[in-house]
Amino acid sequence: MRLLVIGGSDGGISAALRARELDSDAEVTVVLADAYPNFSICGIPYYVSGDVGDWHDLAHRTRSDIEALGITLLADTTAARVDVAAHQVAATGPHGAALQLGYDRLVLATGAVPARPPIDGLERLGPADGVHLLHTMGDTHGVMASLTSRQVSTAVVVGAGYIGLEMAEALRARGVAVVQMEALPQVLPTLDAELAQLVAEQLAAHGVDVRTATKVTGIDTDGRRLAVRASHVTSDEVLDQEADLVLVVTGVTPDTTLARRAGIDLAGNGAIAVDRRMATNAPDVYAAGDCAVTHHVLLGETYLPLGTTAHKQGRVAGENALGGDRRFAGSLGTQVVKVFDLVAARTGLRDHEAAAAGLHPRTEASVADDHKAYYPGARSIHVRTTGDTESGRLLGVQMIGAIPTGVHKRIDTAATAISCGLEVDQLCDLDLSYTPPLGSPWDVLQAAAQRWVAATTGDSGDGRPVATTGRSRSSGALE
Amino acid sequence: MRLLVIGGSDGGISAALRARELDSDAEVTVVLADAYPNFSICGIPYYVSGDVGDWHDLAHRTRSDIEALGITLLADTTAARVDVAAHQVAATGPHGAALQLGYDRLVLATGAVPARPPIDGLERLGPADGVHLLHTMGDTHGVMASLTSRQVSTAVVVGAGYIGLEMAEALRARGVAVVQMEALPQVLPTLDAELAQLVAEQLAAHGVDVRTATKVTGIDTDGRRLAVRASHVTSDEVLDQEADLVLVVTGVTPDTTLARRAGIDLAGNGAIAVDRRMATNAPDVYAAGDCAVTHHVLLGETYLPLGTTAHKQGRVAGENALGGDRRFAGSLGTQVVKVFDLVAARTGLRDHEAAAAGLHPRTEASVADDHKAYYPGARSIHVRTTGDTESGRLLGVQMIGAIPTGVHKRIDTAATAISCGLEVDQLCDLDLSYTPPLGSPWDVLQAAAQRWVAATTGDSGDGRPVATTGRSRSSGALE
Numbered sequence: 032m033r034l035l036v037i038g039g040s041d042g043g044i045s046a047a048l049r050a051r052e053l054d055s056d057a058e059v060t061v062v063l064a065d066a067y068p069n070f071s072i073c074g075i076p077y078y079v080s081g082d083v084g085d086w087h088d089l090a091h092r093t094r095s096d097i098e099a100l101g102i103t104l105l106a107d108t109t110a111a112r113v114d115v116a117a118h119q120v121a122a123t124g125p126h127g128a129a130l131q132l133g134y135d136r137l138v139l140a141t142g143a144v145p146a147r148p149p150i151d152g153l154e155r156l157g158p159a160d161g162v163h164l165l166h167t168m169g170d171t172h173g174v175m176a177s178l179t180s181r182q183v184s185t186a187v188v189v190g191a192g193y194i195g196l197e198m199a200e201a202l203r204a205r206g207v208a209v210v211q212m213e214a215l216p217q218v219l220p221t222l223d224a225e226l227a228q229l230v231a232e233q234l235a236a237h238g239v240d241v242r243t244a245t246k247v248t249g250i251d252t253d254g255r256r257l258a259v260r261a262s263h264v265t266s267d268e269v270l271d272q273e274a275d276l277v278l279v280v281t282g283v284t285p286d287t288t289l290a291r292r293a294g295i296d297l298a299g300n301g302a303i304a305v306d307r308r309m310a311t312n313a314p315d316v317y318a319a320g321d322c323a324v325t326h327h328v329l330l331g332e333t334y335l336p337l338g339t340t341a342h343k344q345g346r347v348a349g350e351n352a353l354g355g356d357r358r359f360a361g362s363l364g365t366q367v368v369k370v371f372d373l374v375a376a377r378t379g380l381r382d383h384e385a386a387a388a389g390l391h392p393r394t395e396a397s398v399a400d401d402h403k404a405y406y407p408g409a410r411s412i413h414v415r416t417t418g419d420t421e422s423g424r425l426l427g428v429q430m431i432g433a434i435p436t437g438v439h440k441r442i443d444t445a446a447t448a449i450s451c452g453l454e455v456d457q458l459c460d461l462d463l464s465y466t467p468p469l470g471s472p473w474d475v476l477q478a479a480a481q482r483w484v485a486a487t488t489g490d491s492g493d494g495r496p497v498a499t500t501g502r503s504r505s506s507g508a509l510e
Numbered sequence: 511m512r513l514l515v516i517g518g519s520d521g522g523i524s525a526a527l528r529a530r531e532l533d534s535d536a537e538v539t540v541v542l543a544d545a546y547p548n549f550s551i552c553g554i555p556y557y558v559s560g561d562v563g564d565w566h567d568l569a570h571r572t573r574s575d576i577e578a579l580g581i582t583l584l585a586d587t588t589a590a591r592v593d594v595a596a597h598q599v600a601a602t603g604p605h606g607a608a609l610q611l612g613y614d615r616l617v618l619a620t621g622a623v624p625a626r627p628p629i630d631g632l633e634r635l636g637p638a639d640g641v642h643l644l645h646t647m648g649d650t651h652g653v654m655a656s657l658t659s660r661q662v663s664t665a666v667v668v669g670a671g672y673i674g675l676e677m678a679e680a681l682r683a684r685g686v687a688v689v690q691m692e693a694l695p696q697v698l699p700t701l702d703a704e705l706a707q708l709v710a711e712q713l714a715a716h717g718v719d720v721r722t723a724t725k726v727t728g729i730d731t732d733g734r735r736l737a738v739r740a741s742h743v744t745s746d747e748v749l750d751q752e753a754d755l756v757l758v759v760t761g762v763t764p765d766t767t768l769a770r771r772a773g774i775d776l777a778g779n780g781a782i783a784v785d786r787r788m789a790t791n792a793p794d795v796y797a798a799g800d801c802a803v804t805h806h807v808l809l810g811e812t813y814l815p816l817g818t819t820a821h822k823q824g825r826v827a828g829e830n831a832l833g834g835d836r837r838f839a840g841s842l843g844t845q846v847v848k849v850f851d852l853v854a855a856r857t858g859l860r861d862h863e864a865a866a867a868g869l870h871p872r873t874e875a876s877v878a879d880d881h882k883a884y885y886p887g888a889r890s891i892h893v894r895t896t897g898d899t900e901s902g903r904l905l906g907v908q909m910i911g912a913i914p915t916g917v918h919k920r921i922d923t924a925a926t927a928i929s930c931g932l933e934v935d936q937l938c939d940l941d942l943s944y945t946p947p948l949g950s951p952w953d954v955l956q957a958a959a960q961r962w963v964a965a966t967t968g969d970s971g972d973g974r975p976v977a978t979t980g981r982s983r984s985s986g987a988l989e
Contacts, residue, residue: 041951074946077885082947088884091951328941339944342951360939367943376943405567406556439948440916443923446941451930460839462807462925464846464855465818467553468561469918472520472570472821 032057034352035120035132037110037289038140039063040072041338042320044091045345046138046352047102053353060103060132062110062122067168068094073338075171076194079178080201086171105130113137113293115313136315136352139290139303140345143283143321143336145170148189148214151249151260153279160252161276165194166283174278183207183275187259189247190281191218193368196230198278199239200371209239210272212261214246221366222375223382223415225396226431233373245270250277283336285322298324300334307358309348317352319344328361328450329380329426330388335364365446367439374434376442379427379449382417391421395483399475401436403467412436414479416455420487423454428476437469444476455480455487511536513831514599514611516589516768517619518542519551520817521799523570524824525617525831526581532832539582539611541589541601546647547573552817554650555673558657559680565650584609592616592772594792615794615831618769618782619824622762622800622815624649627668627693630728630739632758639731640755644673645762653757662686662754666738668726669760670697672847675709677757678718679850688718689751691740693725700845701854702861702894704875705910712852724749729756762815764801777803779813786837788827796831798823807840807929808859808905809867814843844925846918853913855921858906858928861896870900874962878954880915882946891915893958895934899966902933907955916948923955934959934966 034050036043039061047059061068067090074089083089097104105124112121120137122130145164147153156162158173161181165174177183186202188195191213199209211218211234217227218234218241234241242261249260257277261270285302296312298304303318305311307326311318320341327333340362347359367376385392394417400409412432418425428445430438448458458480465472473481513529515522518540526538540547546569553568562568576583584603591600599616601609624643626632635641637652640660644653656662665681667674670692678688690697690713696706697713697720713720721740728739736756740749764781775791777783782797784790786805790797799820806812819841826838846855864871873896879888891911897904907924909917927937937959944951952960 083884339951363941365941365943367945369947405562437916437919440919443942447926462842462844463922464844466846468848472818
């Protein structure tokens with residue numbers, strides 16, 4: 032059994048490792064375009080910030096760790112063409128060497144490429160000018176080189192999604208003045224505006240100059256400094272901002288060039304089409320990670336490129352490539368981001384996402400302390416709970432709180448509940464942990480659930496006394 | 511509708527509040543034996559430690575908060591007899607006033623009383639001598655009075671369960687030398703010995719002199735100082751310890767005097783027998799909280815007095831007393847305790863508990879960092895995962911880690927998974943949150959689950975290649 036994996040990041044390495052675990056006789060080869068196998072892309076901002084002193088530490092495993100497991104790594108090797116009928120991959124190795132790689136099973140884990148928004152000058156300017164996209168370790172070295180050589184005092188970060196926010200924080204940690212420009216009306220557009228506002232305030236409190244509803248239209252250079260031109264999306268007011276560094280981090284698109292050329296089906300959303308077994312339509316070809324579609328627990332097929340998902344999909348692909356029959360259980364789009372002292376997390380669907388999927392969502396806001404107020408250090412957690420008014424099911428939860436409030440793992444309880452199909456009301460029944468320094472007898476999620484149920488039942492107006500129904504009204508009788 | 515509730519702590523007040531929510535016309539009366547309605551008993555150690563400056567703050571709600579909701583509070587009133595046929599309760603109010611209280615529905619929430627281990631002298635000595643049980647606010651005032659008047663420099667804490675550990679920490683915070691004596695071979699007997707050992711080390715590191723397998727046999731006084739005599743349970747070696755204060759915190763037993771006298775059925779475990787609706791065998795009489803049996807998700811009827819459970823049971827009793835039909839969903843014995851800088855949590859069953867229940871448990875230990883090691887401050891979380899080798903189901907999880915590792919809310923994910931009947935392997939499929947400063951792509955619970963699955967499948971020795979089975983082997987391919 033010869034398993035060939037194209038791509039050396041989360042999806043590809045997970046597939047290779049899983050295959051290795053299951054069959055120590057399989058020949059497992061990973062082709063990667065750069066020299067950085069199994070690097071934690073999510074860790075890049077923490078290397079830029081200085082929290083991680085040595086970029087080598089960002090590797091989940093070192094090259095020799097992986098090779099010691101009997102996996103062959105072909106670094107600096109670009110796969111150029113897949114012949115699915117012949118089970119062959121043509122590639123270009125170091126120094127232009129032409130390689131022809133045969134396989135019994137192939138896993139495509141080509142990942143994603145950074146989106147290139149239509150900004151005048153972006154096609155012309157690059158790292159040498161202090162203009163950077165950021166997705167790979169190579170990109171990261173470019174940013175670090177600019178930070179050193181250009182004596183950066185001001186940076187413009189284009190985009191205020193997860194990576195944009197983390198990079199704004201990283202640059203602030205280096206003493207750089209940061210102007211953050213986001214075309215949408217709010218930062219962190221994956222969260223409801225009410226919560227995103229708290230994130231914007233946190234950014235401002237740490238000296239990030241946040242400009243929402245601001246579309247960058249052009250970047251120019253005088254050979255030394257950069258000039259960023261932007262316009263307000265509604266007023267057309269023009270903003271000119273000088274900078275020493277511009278970072279464009281406005282999302283990614285799946286890298287499907289190889290798959291497309293090989294005649295492998297893509298989904299309507301542009302990612303490689305795979306079933307729940309991570310199999311493509313081509314015989315013996317699987318795909319995993321940011322290049323492939325994401326099966327969502329509540330939405331079905333979508334595209335939600337996340338490291339956690341890539342790991343899981345890779346593991347499924349690696350197992351099935353060896354003849355297994357494992358299904359990817361599905362994503363809930365669970366995400367968390369640390370923004371200075373604040374943590375914002377979400378899982379499942381927001382109101383408009385659920386409505387677009389034909390569900391009947393209702394979203395309720397609530398605020399509760401992370402632990403009993405009498406014990407020192409209690410901090411607020413802001414929650415938005417989305418449930419389906421017809422089925423009563425929990426559809427999504429968003430949370431924001433300071434780091435010690437633990438929202439990053441509180442969201443996991445919600446993710447588990449959604450995965451298991453719990454009704455919002457059933458959250459109140461869960462036996463969750465409590466001790467006064469760390470919680471409350473009714474957990475924050477349960478307080479939020481009670482509020483949702485009370486509001487929803489109140490709205491139903493059916494006038495039936497709760498006493499005669501199986502489901503019950505609840506209200507804020509919490510401590 | 512006249513609802514009478516006997517007991518003003520978590521179970522009783524929750525029942526009263528729920529009834530009030532559902533029917534603003536109901537007459538809701540709560541009888542409580544002392545003057546402290548709705549106090550957070552779990553918070554007592556934090557008042558003793560000084561973390562909570564004013565004991566009034568330990569109230570979940572003030573008396574006037576409760577009365578403002580239209581609930582009548584009869585404080586300092588002891589219910590003496592329930593006539594279930596006549597729907598009457600005889601009570602003694604302040605200054606010995608005899609009261610006769612009629613009801614349409616009755617909720618017994620009489621709580622528990624501290625266990626009195628067979629220690630010579632314990633029946634004779636009391637708060638005036640510096641010997642204390644600790645369960646009520648009255649007891650707490652007694653302890654505080656002793657601490658002040660006796661110039662306590664050394665205390666013996668008898669018992670090393672949750673409260674014992676919290677009180678040891680509280681006394682250390684006041685600069686008191688603490689000798690902690692536990693008859694069982696380990697501290698925190700509700701956790702496996704391997705994890706309890708970490709707790710014992712934490713206690714020792716903070717100056718608590720821990721003596722396990724040490725049974726206190728007698729307490730004596732010379733009128734000023736106390737002499738505690740204990741013996742090692744296996745060697746019979748005798749230990750004599752002088753102290754200024756002795757705290758006996760060795761668990762509780764349900765307070766069922768009133769129910770028993772009224773002819774209400776008790777369960778084999780000694781608590782008031784109730785069904786899932788919290789109804790006793792007597793007409794119109796419900797029971798909730800520490801006086802009643804606990805329905806356990808995995809074990810059925812048991813006795814596990816916990817504040818979280820009392821709140822939930824009270825809410826169910828209050829709703830059903832008004833004609834509702836809500837079921838108590840069941841406890842998992844989810845518990846968490848902070849011991850200095852460490853947090854220990856558990857949910858579900860431990861190995862021997864599952865075996866005793868006729869299940870086929872296997873328990874695997876694992877250790878993982880709370881977040882990516884490259885980001886500063888990563889700390890270990892020790893996990894013990896118990897699953898059923900026949901059904902594959904998750905039965906229990908125990909966890910220990912430093913406060914910032916968030917084990918107190920990580921345990922909730924496990925509790926939710928157990929409640930929903932997930933298999934251990936299915937934990938690996940959950941879409942849990944990840945960002946490098948706060949987690950890993952495979953969550954700690956998922957790493958633990960993979961280890962359990964790998965060990966369990968390895969043991970099965972059936973030789974089938976995983977590729978042909980629906981369930982899969984896993985191993986530690988985690989990052």
